[in-house]
Amino acid sequence: MKRLSFVLFLLSTIITSSCSRMSVDADEVGVFVKKPYIFGSGGVDDAPLMAGSEWKVFSTDFVKLKKTPQKFTEGFDDIMSDDNTPVDLTANIIMQIVPTQTPLLISNFGVEWYDINIKPKFVKFIRDEISNYSMFDLTSNREVYDKIEDVVIQKVSQIIEEKNIPVQVIDVVVDRAKPNQGVMEEIDRTAIQIQNKRTQTERVKAEEQRASAEQAKAVADKAYMREMQFTTAEYLKLREIEIEKEKVDMVKDKNQVNVTMLMGGGVTPIYSVK
Incomplete structure (x- = not known):
């Protein structure tokens, strides 16, 4: 009897220590990926954890995904414009998963579903559209980007529909290009x-x-x-007088100003005007 009790206690301890309780936040959804060592079948559990918490065994992986829209940013260097001028820019794609279909997303496209299935096409579409416009339009015309963004949204959405990826494109935002x-x-x-x-x-x-x-x-x-x-000498003398008069006119309304008058053709001033 004691031996049976010990065995049951040992089994209970092993089971308890090999299990853990997983939970998700309000903006998350969880997916269980079963990897049994001995009994049962593996694979992605069809029932996602939408809220609260749930127990899992140690051999089961637990993947968390954001239910809210997520932004993926790609940088582009030296994209050739229509006039063969290299430009640099940044493009953003905002996407949101379908929470109830996250098991399908993980099962068919993996945790890196964006990097493998969306990113290569998104990058290509951006490059293709940028190459349709001149550097002048790309650096000064905002309406060009509205057209580019609309086209890229349509093309990425088409890829998603063709592959049956349970995500949706919310928006595409392309920042203004600048010459490299x-x-x-x-x-x-x-x-x-x-x-x-x-x-x-x-x-x-x-x-x-x-x-x-x-x-x-x-x-x-x-x-x-x-x-x-007038002779030349007489005219120069007249100009000399006019210049001295101009000096006086410049300061006549100002206080505490001394003006030295040079008259008579010599280097020594004849008199000062205060």
């Missing part, structure tokens, strides 16, 4: 060259305008000298 580093450096160099050329052109124009103004003034001065019958 090499193109950006070339754009910067071109912009610098254009700016330098523009600056040089403006400098030449300013010098031409200044020369034209000085020439016009010289002509006007000569005409004035002839009209007033």
Whole structure:
């Protein structure tokens, strides 16, 4: 009797220690994958754990999946645009599993159902659509992305339907493309060259305008000298007086300003105006 009790206790201990209780959160669904060592048949349990918890033996795997929409992001480097300019961008696809069909998803497509069955096609579709537009449109026209996203949603949804994958596409969002580093450096160099050329052109124009103004003034001065019958010395003296008058006019309304007047043709000031 004691031996029987011991055996039963031992069996109970083994069974208890080889079992564990699995649970899921509110946004999760669980799938049991049976892998019996001796008795029973293996495979994916047809009944998913939708809520709460449930016991499993140690040889059974438990896979958790998110019931809420999940975002998968793919980066693209050096995609060739329609005008053969390489661009970089990021594309996002938002997908949601069908919770009640998660056993079918795991059984037919595995835990990595996206990486194996969706990702390669999604990447290809994005590359194909980007290559239909020029770099200018890809970097400046948001309407282009609306068209690209609609086409990719349709194509990915078609793949899902053909393969009977129990997931659905919620949305596709493609971030604005930008030229790759090499193109950006070339754009910067071109912009610098254009700016330098523009600056040089403006400098030449300013010098031409200044020369034209000085020439016009010289002509006007000569005409004035002839009209007033001034000699060159008399005209220069007149200009000297006018310059000194301009000094006074510039500061006449300001306080605490000294103006040194140079009159009489010498280097020593004759008087100061305060």
